Amino acid sequence: MSRVAPINLRALPAQRDLIDRAAGVLGKNRSDFMLEAACDRARNVLLDQTFFELDEARFAEFVELLDAPPAPNPGLERLLATKAPWDEA
Numbered sequence: 001m002s003r004v005a006p007i008n009l010r011a012l013p014a015q016r017d018l019i020d021r022a023a024g025v026l027g028k029n030r031s032d033f034m035l036e037a038a039c040d041r042a043r044n045v046l047l048d049q050t051f052f053e054l055d056e057a058r059f060a061e062f063v064e065l066l067d068a069p070p071a072p073n074p075g076l077e078r079l080l081a082t083k084a085p086w087d088e089a
Contacts, residue, residue, distance in 0.1 A: 007035075 011019070016030075023033035054062060 019034060020030055023030050026033065028036070
């Protein structure tokens with residue numbers, strides 16, 4: 001994947017050094033570390049939203065997904081059929 005959208009920011013030397021140390025621990029360069037961290041944070045912020053706006057078509061699709069029966073999940077069925085360790089005597 002080719003990166004074509006530059007992102008520039010200024011940091012204090014201590015902030016840059018902290019980021020560089022953390023990136024080094026993970027074997028990453030500063031840009032890769034910062035981009036990954038920023039994207040993780042952005043995803044979390046968006047996932048934490050309780051209000052979101054949809055146009056009519058996307059809202060109808062959303063409601064359809066919510067109303068659809070869940071897909072079979074053998075792993076979940078197995079888990080729910082297993083007695084909890086604290087219930088076993």
